[in-house]
Amino acid sequence: MIDIRFLRENPDVVRENIKKKFQDSKLPLVDEVIALDEELRASKKKADDLRANRNKVSKSIGALMGQKKFEEAEEAKKLVSRQADELAALEAKEAELNEKVQKIMMTIPNIIDPTVPIGKDDSENVEVERYGEPVVPDFEIPYHTEIMERFNGIDLDSARRVAGNGFYYLMGDIARLHSAVISYARDFMIDRGFTYCVPPFMIRSGVVTGVMSFAEMDAMMYKIEGEDLYLIGTSEHSMIGKFIDQIIPEASLPQTLTSYSPCFRKEKGAHGIEERGVYRIHQFEKQEMIVVCKPEDSAAWFDKLWQNTVDLFRTLDIPVRTLECCSGDLADLKVKSIDVEAWSPRQKKYFEVGSCSNLGDAQARRLKIRYKAQDGKPTLAHTLNNTVVAPPRMLIAFLENNLNDDGSVNIPEALRPYMGGKEKLVPTV
RNA sequence: GGAGGCAUAUCGAAGCGGUCAUAACGAGGCUGUCUUGAAAACAGUUUGGUUCUGAAAGCCCACGGGGGUUCGAAUCCCUCUGCCUCCGCCA
Numbered sequence: 001m002i003d004i005r006f007l008r009e010n011p012d013v014v015r016e017n018i019k020k021k022f023q024d025s026k027l028p029l030v031d032e033v034i035a036l037d038e039e040l041r042a043s044k045k046k047a048d049d050l051r052a053n054r055n056k057v058s059k060s061i062g063a064l065m066g067q068k069k070f071e072e073a074e075e076a077k078k079l080v081s082r083q084a085d086e087l088a089a090l091e092a093k094e095a096e097l098n099e100k101v102q103k104i105m106m107t108i109p110n111i112i113d114p115t116v117p118i119g120k121d122d123s124e125n126v127e128v129e130r131y132g133e134p135v136v137p138d139f140e141i142p143y144h145t146e147i148m149e150r151f152n153g154i155d156l157d158s159a160r161r162v163a164g165n166g167f168y169y170l171m172g173d174i175a176r177l178h179s180a181v182i183s184y185a186r187d188f189m190i191d192r193g194f195t196y197c198v199p200p201f202m203i204r205s206g207v208v209t210g211v212m213s214f215a216e217m218d219a220m221m222y223k224i225e226g227e228d229l230y231l232i233g234t235s236e237h238s239m240i241g242k243f244i245d246q247i248i249p250e251a252s253l254p255q256t257l258t259s260y261s262p263c264f265r266k267e268k269g270a271h272g273i274e275e276r277g278v279y280r281i282h283q284f285e286k287q288e289m290i291v292v293c294k295p296e297d298s299a300a301w302f303d304k305l306w307q308n309t310v311d312l313f314r315t316l317d318i319p320v321r322t323l324e325c326c327s328g329d330l331a332d333l334k335v336k337s338i339d340v341e342a343w344s345p346r347q348k349k350y351f352e353v354g355s356c357s358n359l360g361d362a363q364a365r366r367l368k369i370r371y372k373a374q375d376g377k378p379t380l381a382h383t384l385n386n387t388v389v390a391p392p393r394m395l396i397a398f399l400e401n402n403l404n405d406d407g408s409v410n411i412p413e414a415l416r417p418y419m420g421g422k423e424k425l426v427p428t429v
Numbered sequence: 430g431g432a433g434g435c436a437u438a439u440c441g442a443a444g445c446g447g448u449c450a451u452a453a454c455g456a457g458g459c460u461g462u463c464u465u466g467a468a469a470a471c472a473g474u475u476u477g478g479u480u481c482u483g484a485a486a487g488c489c490c491a492c493g494g495g496g497g498u499u500c501g502a503a504u505c506c507c508u509c510u511g512c513c514u515c516c517g518c519c520a
Contacts, residue, residue: 004479037479044480048489055489058501062447077500084500101479204510206494228509247477365479378477 001105001333001366004037017111022120022328026107033104040097047090054080054087106213109332110362113299116336119326125339126326131310132319134343134350139405141346144396145277148174150407150427154278166267166282170392173425178285178391180418181316181398182260185287185389188312189258194289197259199238202229207241210367219268235261236385239290240363247378248371254293254301258388261286278392287388292369298358298382302336305386306356309340312389313353315414318401319343321350335360340387342397353394354387 007014011030018026057080064073117126148154153174159167170178190196208217208230222231232238239259248255262285278284289308291301306322313320325337337357341350361380364370373379402410409425416423 041480044489048480051490052488054500058499059447061500065447073500080500098479105479368478376475 001362002108002110003361003365004033004101004105007105007108008034008037013111014108018109020112020118020327021109021330021332023109026109029104029108033101033108036097036101036104040094040101043090043093043097047087047094050083050087050090054083106366107332109330110335110360112327112330112334113336113358116330117324117326118328120328121326122329124326125329126324128322128324128338130319130321131314132317132343134319134345135401136345136348137403137405141400141403143276143346144279144399147399147403147409148395150429151409151425152428153177156277163282166280168278168281168283168392172428174395176419177398177415177425178395180415181389181391181394182285182287183418184415185312186258186260188315189287189289189308189388192308194256194258197235197239197257199232199235199242199259199261201232201238201261203232203238203241204228205230207237207244210244211237211240211363220265222264222266231264232261233265234263234286235259235288236290239288240367240369240383240385243292243369243381243383244367246369248292248369248381250294250371250373253371253381254291254297256289256291258287258289261288263390277396279396281392284390284392286390289386289388291384292364292381293384294371294373295361295379295382298335298360298384301382301384302338302356302358305384306338306340306354309354309356309386309388313340313342313397315412316398316402317410317412318397320353323350323352331357333359333362333366335362342394343401344397345400351397353390353397356386357384359383359385 002014007030011034015027015030018024018030057076061073061076061080064070064076117124119125145154145156148170151173153171155169155171159169186196202224205228208221212220217230220233224230236259238261239257243255262283264283267280267282289305291298291305293301310320310322320340320342323339323341325334325339330337335358337355339352340354340356342353343349344351360382363383364380369381369383370378371381399409402412404410404424407427411419411422411424419425
């Protein structure tokens with residue numbers, strides 16, 4: 001959500017930005033919202049004047065009553081009453097206009113960073129850099145569920161009976177590997193100075209509507225029946241929620257947090273649940289990082305954030321690449337975004353394992369996340385978030401890349417302390 | 430889950446339908462005077478807002494959130510949320 005004052009003063013910049021994102025159908029909204037905003041402010045002014053008058057007269061009534069001038073007081077009451085209808089009408093108009101303006105402002109995309117490549121959709125995203133050799137071994141890499149099954153590590157049949165499609169039982173070494181990756185990722189981020197945090201796994205509707213649109217909510221969030229609570233789709237929801245409506249002391253910025261949570265997603269829409277395996281599922285776990293910082297620091301933090309994920313995957317011997325999101329594929333709230341993709345030797349291509357985003361002040365504006373700047377003025381902060389690691393999807397990359405010809409799986413050194421010192425997992429089947 | 434109480438600025442706290450509520454009174458922060466420096470004392474200053482303005486001054490809105498009653502609400506009513514005390518239950 002951009003600043004309406006910025007839009008008022010720089011409509012051309014906003015239009016240009018819309019074009020860059022190939023959302024030309026939104027172009028008329030710019031003039032529309034300018035007109036509505038003008039009307040809103042005019043009606044606000046009028047209502048304010050009426051209120052000022054009402055306050056003045058009402059105050060005088062008090063004085064008249066004090067002096068026992070009851071007749072004059074009655075006259076004044078009538079005067080105010082006569083204006084009440086007009087004020088009520090104006091207030092209704094004000095609320096209506098305000099809602100319209102807000103609705104449009106929500107759909108006007110954030111101004112993208114000048115470095116964002118221009119492109120229509122995800123096919124035009126740009127590979128930035130590869131880390132590690134994308135090796136294709138000379139033996140066949142089975143589908144990830146098959147690898148897991150060799151370790152008696154997964155039971156999807158039972159999961160379907162118990163919870164339905166899109167859930168899983170992880171078992172034995174695979175389950176341990178899952179926990180190990182999360183624990184390792186947690187410590188990895190703590191070592192890099194982030195504060196570990198376990199947030200609420202359910203949030204109120206007020207927070208949900210703050211962090212996403214209705215359409216997104218409908219497609220993602222599970223609602224708890226009879227309660228005003230939703231299961232989180234990512235800990236970013238609770239972590240950003242932590243700062244809603246807050247003025248953060250400047251000294252405590254940047255806030256650099258790494259949070260663990262299970263994530264619940266309906267995955268309604270485009271892709272849906274994949275029948276086979278744990279790539280797209282209703283429930284997974286994620287170690288996340290979020291940063292709330294001053295505007296001038298957000299670009300530097302952005303680079304540090306995705307680098308963390310790259311480094312983590314490299315310590316687990318998984319080749320990755322960074323893929324920059326092009327203008328058309330960039331979500332409306334984002335200034336810039338880079339996906340971290342892991343190499344799949346089975347598919348001989350990279351696939352998404354994490355997403356790093358700089359939201360500029362757009363999220364902060366929507367949620368009123370501010371800090372007190374040097375000049376004493378409350379100033380909108382910048383917010384960023386990135387995936388550290390999200391198993392079990394991440395396990396797909398792990399198993400495929402660390403698989404040996406004999407079916408065993410190497411445990412990279414970094415992970416061994418979390419796997420009881422094992423250097424290798426040997427299939428049981 | 431049951432019964433009762435509470436929610437006011439950075440913190441504590443008064444106000445309980447108008448007539449010094451931006452909000453008393455304490456404390457803290459900042460600025461200044463005094464001091465070699467500090468403390469103390471004294472004086473001033475210290476909430477926020479997609480409001481208005483070239484700027485200043487001023488207007489409007491906000492006393493946990495939302496709604497209502499009233500000419501007028503921090504104050505009365507409804508509702509939601511949070512906190513405290515007691516009882517019950519429980520990892």
